Amino acid sequence: QKEVEQDPGPLSVPEGAIVSLNCTYSNSAFQYFMWYRQYSRKGPELLMYTYSSGNKEDGRFTAQVDKSSKYISLFIRDSQPSDSATYLCAMRGNDYKLSFGAGTTVTVRA
Amino acid sequence: DAGITQSPRHKVTETGTPVTLRCHQTENHRYMYWYRQDPGHGLRLIHYSYGVKDTDKGEVSDGYSVSRSKTEDFLLTLESATSSQTSVYFCATRFEGADTQYFGPGTRLTVL
Numbered sequence: 001q002k003e004v005e006q007d008p009g010p011l012s013v014p015e016g017a018i019v020s021l022n023c024t025y026s027n028s029a030f031q032y033f034m035w036y037r038q039y040s041r042k043g044p045e046l047l048m049y050t051y052s053s054g055n056k057e058d059g060r061f062t063a064q065v066d067k068s069s070k071y072i073s074l075f076i077r078d079s080q081p082s083d084s085a086t087y088l089c090a091m092r093g094n095d096y097k098l099s100f101g102a103g104t105t106v107t108v109r110a
Numbered sequence: 111d112a113g114i115t116q117s118p119r120h121k122v123t124e125t126g127t128p129v130t131l132r133c134h135q136t137e138n139h140r141y142m143y144w145y146r147q148d149p150g151h152g153l154r155l156i157h158y159s160y161g162v163k164d165t166d167k168g169e170v171s172d173g174y175s176v177s178r179s180k181t182e183d184f185l186l187t188l189e190s191a192t193s194s195q196t197s198v199y200f201c202a203t204r205f206e207g208a209d210t211q212y213f214g215p216g217t218r219l220t221v222l
Contacts, residue, residue: 006152008150041216042215043215044200046211096141096204097168102149102152
């Protein structure tokens with residue numbers, strides 16, 4: 001069983017819709033949670049960073065962490081075609097080694 | 111891409127041949143990483159470096175070796191390439207004490 005599980009999708013939504021992405025994990029030592037965005041044929045780039053449980057909002061993006069359920073989410077409001085990408089969750093304990101989910105490919109249709 | 115370049119960007123090689131991939135950074139970051147990305151697996155850590163000549167294994171290190179003789183360069187070597195090593199390889203760097211890893215553009219390797 002993988003440490004981090006993420007539904008690979010693909011997910012296709014109309015422009016303006018809310019995109020909901022999530023990951024589950026099994027390692028209770030994970031405390032730092034990230035979402036990376038990866039455009040086609042590019043390297044991933046950090047999108048959101050959250051420590052421990054709670055919510056974090058940045059513009060149209062909201063990251064949620066529920067450590068009791070070992071579940072993290074990313075919401076994209078008012079989605080745009082430019083949000084079309086693969087979104088990877090990542091997390092770590094105290095050793096700075098990241099464990100990644102498989103990535104969810106999102107397409108926002110104009 | 112935070113000043114990270116990878117070379118070559120694309121390579122096709124044959125089974126059994128040695129291959130070296132290069133990662134070059136201009137940010138003076140102490141930590142450097144090599145990942146491979148495969149469908150259904152996401153990014154998996156191959157090796158990482160925490161300083162010049164200081165390296166350690168990741169979760170999928172078998173068949174790979176690394177070297178770091180200068181802060182700015184981190185080399186990944188496949189001693190004898192196999193078809194299972196066909197993948198996209200990403201280098202990443204991290205500033206000490208920070209969480210953000212900055213990724214390079216990737217190298218697409220095909221082993222026939």
